[in-house]
Amino acid sequence: MTMGGGTWVKIRRALNAENLGLRWDGTSSEIASAEEPVEVDFSQLRARGKARTQQTLWRLMSYVRPHWPYAVGVTAAIVSGAALELVQPWILGFILIGDVLGGGNLSRANLGLLPWVVLLLGVTFGFKQVSSFFKGYLSEVLGQKTVHRLRSEVYQSIEHLPLHVFDKSRSGELVSRVVSDVNEVEKVMTEDVANVVANGVMIVGSIGLLFLVNPGLALIVAPVGVLLVVVVNLFKRTIKRFSAKIHEAVADLTAKAFEVFSGIRIVKSFLLEHHEADEFRDRSLRMGRAKVRVARLSAVYSSSVDLLTFAALIGVIWYAAPSVVAGTIKLGALVAFFGLMDKMFKPLVQLSKDSLKVQKAIAAGDRIFEAIDAEQEALYVPGGLVPTAIAGRIEFDRVSFGYRPGRNVLEDLSLVIEPGETVAVVGPSGVGKSTIVSLLLRFYEPTSGRILIDGYPIDRINLGALRRSIGLVMQEPVLFSGSIRDNIKGVKLRASDDDVVRASQAANAHEFVARLPRGYDTQIGERGVSLSVGQRQRIAIARALLKEPSILILDEATSNIDSESESLIQDALRRLGRRRTMIIIGHRLSSIMDADRIVVLEGGGIVEMGTHDALIEKGGTYTRLYEAQIDRVPREPTHDELVEP
Numbered sequence: 247m248t249m250g251g252g253t254w255v256k257i258r259r260a261l262n263a264e265n266l267g268l269r270w271d272g273t274s275s276e277i278a279s280a281e282e283p284v285e286v287d288f289s290q291l292r293a294r295g296k297a298r299t300q301q302t303l304w305r306l307m308s309y310v311r312p313h314w315p316y317a318v319g320v321t322a323a324i325v326s327g328a329a330l331e332l333v334q335p336w337i338l339g340f341i342l343i344g345d346v347l348g349g350g351n352l353s354r355a356n357l358g359l360l361p362w363v364v365l366l367l368g369v370t371f372g373f374k375q376v377s378s379f380f381k382g383y384l385s386e387v388l389g390q391k392t393v394h395r396l397r398s399e400v401y402q403s404i405e406h407l408p409l410h411v412f413d414k415s416r417s418g419e420l421v422s423r424v425v426s427d428v429n430e431v432e433k434v435m436t437e438d439v440a441n442v443v444a445n446g447v448m449i450v451g452s453i454g455l456l457f458l459v460n461p462g463l464a465l466i467v468a469p470v471g472v473l474l475v476v477v478v479n480l481f482k483r484t485i486k487r488f489s490a491k492i493h494e495a496v497a498d499l500t501a502k503a504f505e506v507f508s509g510i511r512i513v514k515s516f517l518l519e520h521h522e523a524d525e526f527r528d529r530s531l532r533m534g535r536a537k538v539r540v541a542r543l544s545a546v547y548s549s550s551v552d553l554l555t556f557a558a559l560i561g562v563i564w565y566a567a568p569s570v571v572a573g574t575i576k577l578g579a580l581v582a583f584f585g586l587m588d589k590m591f592k593p594l595v596q597l598s599k600d601s602l603k604v605q606k607a608i609a610a611g612d613r614i615f616e617a618i619d620a621e622q623e624a625l626y627v628p629g630g631l632v633p634t635a636i637a638g639r640i641e642f643d644r645v646s647f648g649y650r651p652g653r654n655v656l657e658d659l660s661l662v663i664e665p666g667e668t669v670a671v672v673g674p675s676g677v678g679k680s681t682i683v684s685l686l687l688r689f690y691e692p693t694s695g696r697i698l699i700d701g702y703p704i705d706r707i708n709l710g711a712l713r714r715s716i717g718l719v720m721q722e723p724v725l726f727s728g729s730i731r732d733n734i735k736g737v738k739l740r741a742s743d744d745d746v747v748r749a750s751q752a753a754n755a756h757e758f759v760a761r762l763p764r765g766y767d768t769q770i771g772e773r774g775v776s777l778s779v780g781q782r783q784r785i786a787i788a789r790a791l792l793k794e795p796s797i798l799i800l801d802e803a804t805s806n807i808d809s810e811s812e813s814l815i816q817d818a819l820r821r822l823g824r825r826r827t828m829i830i831i832g833h834r835l836s837s838i839m840d841a842d843r844i845v846v847l848e849g850g851g852i853v854e855m856g857t858h859d860a861l862i863e864k865g866g867t868y869t870r871l872y873e874a875q876i877d878r879v880p881r882e883p884t885h886d887e888l889v890e891p
């Protein structure tokens with residue numbers, strides 16, 4: 247069975263486990279999606295607030311604001327670090343060259359000042375290290391505090407998106423919002439923002455000092471500085487374009503590996519290893535080529551930057567050397583000037599580069615806020631009904647629904663299920679059986695008609711209360727990483743260990759769990775592979791039972807398992823069905839024959855309804871389905887067939 251992003255979200259929703267911190271174990275036996283995946287289109291969703299690129303930076307800053315003492319600390323560390331950095335060329339030029347070495351005139355040298363120079367250099371170096379420590383440490387703390395909130399918010403928002411967003415998204419796409427996009431912002435927050443500010447302070451400080459030292463020389467350097475910014479920005483744009491291609495290539499490569507590894511059984515069984523490896527190699531090659539192109543461009547870019555700074559240096563030397571000889575510029579001032587030039591050019595180049603990273607982080611921030619702002623399902627709305635007890639009467643009143651406009655899956659469907667009744671829904675594949683379940687759980691809303699539980703329209707019942715009253719067991723038993731106990735208890739954290747055992751006993755799971763060396767503490771291994779499908783299914787049933795739902799839905803829950811497991815599950819279900827309304831969707835008719843009523847779907851509506859015997863007697867669609875299955879099961883030979891002719 248294909249299990250895209252939507253399936254496990256369905257399970258979490260049905261379990262109401264979104265807030266319980268359980269991790270999905272994602273057992274899937276096929277490659278993620280056969281259909282061409284569609285990028286998540288959050289624009290389809292009504293945005294609560296408008297996240298526009300220009301607002302993103304301010305919005306990111308709003309996450310920093312609560313931690314302002316750290317921001318103040320980082321700024322103080324940056325400013326003091328920059329000031330100390332700029333002091334050094336000053337000490338070297340004016341004090342060491344100018345005073346200690348007499349500005350090139352040895353008769354005026356004063357070596358007595360040398361210890362003071364060493365002391366000054368030592369003190370500035372020491373303080374610079376202290377401020378650099380605080381800059382690094384405090385910006386990491388600030389970044390982590392900020393990003394932690396952002397990451398948690400985007401994760402929670404994505405969990406609460408309506409299911410149709412998950413249907414249309416690539417498995418990796420939503421994960422990438424939580425992981426890659428947040429990482430992008432994190433990197434900039436913890437490193438680059440501090441560097442941008444530090445470089446900004448350095449540039450402003452060094453330009454001021456350059457003009458202070460010698461305005462004439464500073465005017466030679468200024469146009470080169472401007473040209474440098476222009477060149478860096480020109481390259482930046484091209485590098486940005488190529489980097490985006492690399493980003494896509496990396497995402498493509500990751501998605502490919504993700505798909506293949508999660509569907510490794512299919513890949514191996516169809517001997518697709520070579521084919522998949524070739525595809526991976528092609529993608530890897532494409533990524534490699536894109537990276538080489540960026541490296542080539544970066545090399546040309548570096549040389550251009552070096553050429554410009556070299557030109558500025560030559561210009562200053564050409565103009566200043568005669569002036570030093572003529573005595574109009576002091577040697578110490580020239581040395582200080584060279585030092586300050588270096589302190590200006592490096593941050594200038596770095597600042598332009600970092601601004602690209604900041605832009606990328608803003609783009610990532612945009613994507614994050616898009617997800618945070620997207621319309622979410624509200625589990626509790628003011629004025630929503632919260633019935634104290636649900637008896638389990640379900641009514642579909644002329645319900646129509648289609649996943650795409652103009653293509654209804656269900657057409658005018660009406661059905662009443664009484665409390666405590668077990669109703670089986672059967673019909674050909676793709677007829678809309680699971681869709682009925684999805685509508686009942688309000689994963690989707692009907693296009694027309696109403697669904698009522700105990701007489702309340704379900705869109706008036708608070709979503710949390712509705713989903714709490716329904717237990718869902720699906721064909722693919724999805725377990726989350728953690729212990730068996732965590733998995734069962736996850737839906738009801740208040741449950742005691744005895745409750746867990748009782749639910750497991752009712753689901754016929756206790757016996758095999760108790761036989762495991764670590765019992766309920768057994769960790770569900772890497773994707774739960776250490777348990778059979780039937781065992782996982784029974785744990786899934788125990789989980790649904792612990793919730794004590796008034797309505798239990800089994801969506802093809804026994805179609806993947808052997809007959810021994812099936813009979814254990816059937817046995818458990820028979821006991822459970824007495825106390826609650828049950829809807830069983832099944833392909834395997836053996837699993838539904840005992841139902842109080844069997845509903846046969848065809849062509850978007852109900853074509854037959856009744857008990858197994860009544861439907862067989864009628865000789866309609868159900869009989870056809872039944873006979874088709876019986877034909878597939880090897881029969882015992884009849885007496886006549888055994889008699890030799």
Ligand code: ATP
Nearest residue numbers: 413649650655673674675676677678679680681682
């Ligand atoms: P099966 O017995 O094979 O599980 P089913 O009777 O349960 O099938 P549904 O899963 O309800 O059928 O699907 C009914 C129709 O709706 C199918 O044609 C299916 O392709 C389509 N469909 C189901 N889910 C979606 C979705 N999320 N988005 C678009 N179309 C969907």
